[in-house]
Amino acid sequence: MTISVLTVDDEPLALRRLELILAKLADVEHVGSASGCRDAIEKIADLRPEIVLLDIKMRDGTGFDVLNRLPEDCAPGVIFTTAFDHFAVRAFEAHAIDYILKPIEPSRLRAALDRSRDRLAAVDASEQIAQMRAVIDDLRAGYHEQGVQQGDDELWLRGTAGVLTCIRRGDIDMITAEDDYVRLHTASASYLLRGSIKAAQADLDLAEEEFVRVHRRALLRRSSIASVRRSTEKGVRVILRNGTDVGAGRVYAKKLLRSLAAVG
The missing domain is CATH 3.40.50.2300 (Response regulator)
Known part of the structure; x- marks a missing residue:
């Protein structure tokens, strides 16, 4: 039929x-x-x-x-x-x-x-x-x-195999852009969703003060940053606590370094 x-x-x-x-x-x-x-x-x-x-x-x-x-x-x-x-x-x-x-x-x-x-x-x-x-x-x-339940830290995401996975907002270390999609990165896995980084941050109710843009295609959780290194060949590199190495765009790198200096 x-x-x-x-x-x-x-x-x-x-x-x-x-x-x-x-x-x-x-x-x-x-x-x-x-x-x-x-x-x-x-x-x-x-x-x-x-x-x-x-x-x-x-x-x-x-x-x-x-x-x-x-x-x-x-x-x-x-x-x-x-x-x-x-x-x-x-x-x-x-x-x-x-x-x-x-x-x-x-x-x-x-x-x-x-x-x-x-x-x-x-x-x-x-x-x-x-x-x-x-x-x-x-x-x-x-x-x-969803917009008023600030204490609710759970996100339910469905993988490509149709399996539902529950993650915590606090476990998201990084969000990266991939064409028309964004990828949420945790310490143990990553999840692909449709949309932009800006839309993902808003829809997932991620506090702006907890994240910093280091590239037009990368948003990092501040508390997940272990160190920031300057390299002659590779420019500014941001190292997360889990060892992930992320390159920072020139404009974003200056803002990042200023913000970290202000905190220190």
Whole structure:
């Protein structure tokens, strides 16, 4: 049975990636895409897709806003797509609505679509609506509480194999940029997420005073810095406590050295 899918994301590259993945999946018809909340509401009501791949954070609102404003008789299957999921794990698990952590892998999307297909066959429209409203309430509560729960140090991240991993904000030593993605580095592992360094710092609620930019592609935790060395051949090098050697850009190096001198 072919299932119809609508994609919703305010990033053109993300929409294009989803389109390319869906085009390679059997029994899937990509009926359209939307680049924001208002556009998504109109297209879902008009096209009536069976499944919606829905971004959580968009420029004109959230995926929760989209679902709350759908017509009462419109209850598509929902797979949330998000770069940062530390506020949503419990709600998703409690209500059997799937989500995928960016960057989206084809195998993970295929599995999520298969589960949604099975769920659509097993649950009638009225029950889908009731379940969707319940998960929206839980997700919205978690979404708004994340900014005020300063004592909550847990982040839930999904790896490319689909395994959820819990890390502490305090364990992040470094964030580096890799094209359209960022990599979070801890002492024992690293995790790839979609977005910019600036967006990652804001979305993960990392205190600005705890980190220092040493390069346009590298942000370091101040307390993780063991030493700063100046080399004739390699310029300024920042050595972390775990032994990682990071080159500092010329402009950033001057600011770093000034700030360290001020502290000393």
